[in-house]
Amino acid sequence: MVNPTPDSAPDAARLLRAARELPHQRVAAIELDGRRYWIKRPEAAPLRLRLQKGNGAAAFQREMARLTAFAERGAPVPAIMAQSPDMVILADAGLPLSHLAQHGPAEDMVFLLAQAARALAGLHAAGLAHGRPRLRDICWDGADIRFLDLEAGARLDAPRWRRARDLLIFLHSIFQHDTDMSALAGGALAAYGDADHAQVAPLARKMARGLAVVAFLVAPLIRRDRKRGKKNSEFVALADLLNFLS
Incomplete structure (x- = not known):
């Protein structure tokens, strides 16, 4: 779904x-005038998680400031x-690449990746780091790519190593999603290299x-998951990624 223009949005x-x-939900879709939007609210975590993750309201405000x-x-x-202080409403960004990879033809993923x-x-050329650019956090609305969920790892004026880590996380997500996706990683890296004005790819290698x-x-976990044919194994994906970049 294409994002609404200011003139057409409510x-x-x-x-x-x-x-x-x-009904109150942390993340929920809303339809208005035939368009979809997304409501996000601060996480209301129990005390144990608040001690681990920090104040949900403060984290929410930081994420909105980064956005x-x-x-x-x-x-x-x-x-x-x-x-408002208790919520934000975002334009729809389309479908996550993880969903499109699962339900669409492989040739579409060559283009989308x-x-x-x-x-x-x-x-990255703008000095930004997403922090977790996995396929589920990258959406396609039919016209544009959009990055979601600027959480703790997102940075302004990010050092080059953080941007290189972004690239590694992105590539790892391709390998982890599906073994059939691994053949597409080369095209994705080549496309990144064509626009790599910040020279992040050499540092990522x-x-x-x-x-x-x-x-x-x-290594024992890699061998275990390979033997079991485990899908979406982060350990097998790590081994495949390192072999790909070697």
Whole structure:
């Protein structure tokens, strides 16, 4: 679904009123005038998780501040359509690449992964790091790539190593999603390289060599998951990624 333009979108007050009529959920979709939007609220975690993860309201405000700052830098993130202290309403960003990879033809993913890789390189060229650019956090609305969930790892003016880690996480997500996706990683990396004005890819390869120690330590888990034919194994994906980048 293509994001609404300011002229076609409902005003913020109307969106907020409609959102408050729905049952309270941390993340929920809302339809208005034939368009979909997403409501996000702070996480109301039990005490144990609050001690582990920190104050949910503060984390929510930090994420919204990052979203605004990313948008001001021209990053492809969902537009904030309405906001209040207890919620934000975002324009629909389309379907996650993880969903499209599972339900769409492989030839579509060649194009979509290349688009995502170029968008990630553009984000990095602006000095930004997403922190967790996995396929489930990258959406396609039929026209544009959008990055979701700017959580703790998102950074403005990110050092190059954080942007290189972004690239490794993105590639690892391709390998982890499905073994059939591994053949598409080369095209995605090539597309990233075409737009890699910040020269992040060479550093990512160098960082990958350092991960060989991690792969050695989890080698029994890699062998176990390969033997079982386990799908979506993060350990097998790590081994495949390091082999791909070697």
